Amino acid sequence: MTPGRSGTKRIEKRIEEPRGKERDFSALALSKAAYTLSVHDPRELPRPSVAEIAFAGRSNAGKSSAINTLTGRRRLAYVSKTPGRTQLINFFSLDGRAYLVDLPGYGYAGVPGEVRRHWGTLVGEYIANRESLAGVVVVMDVRHPLTPLDRELIAWLREAGRPAHVLLTKADKLSKQAARATLERVRRQLKDLWPESTAQLFSSLKGEGIDEAAAALTRLAAHKNKAPAKGE
């Protein structure tokens, strides 16, 4: 399942083509998202080029549904659910101008220590060192926000200087008032955890929060042009 080095090279070449357009982030071409490649080892990452917006979250939080909703493609992130691909970083090209990057989910019950360690190395290195990583969308179930693992991830993002945007998804599961109260609480907590983060309510089921999320993604991608992450 893991593509070899030659596969990675072939893809890189394709992504380099639309050079002239690569700094145009007025709107991300979310609807043009196309699966490009999967990476199992940080050494297999393609050469950094266009800005990358990564999606992370506890498994079952609703990350794949959010990606599918935002791209308007019902089964796009299905690729990340294919057995054997769940522990891979999956890249989706946005018309060659940016990448949407689906990071493997965390927090599975009963996952063997080795898989957890692999997750830590793969995602940890990607977050700490990836120069083209512009920002990270952290997907959380609005009913269980900021779990200890979410907090750990946010601490990594802070350490690496990566701006974050939290999608509190499945907002349809709470009353409007309860969802709003959760959003406000999460925003207050994020101020302490990582000030360069924002949050919103989202529902893939109801199609709620799509415009706000698309704007946040565009903002994250643009950030890359202004302030490179620490250590670059």
Ligand code: GDP
């Ligand atoms: P992932 O493991 O984080 O990629 O999560 P999925 O996108 O596969 O979603 C996990 C479960 O939550 C599935 O049963 C989805 O149908 C459900 N789900 C995802 N998003 C929503 C949402 O916005 N509202 C509701 N009610 N259910 C959702």
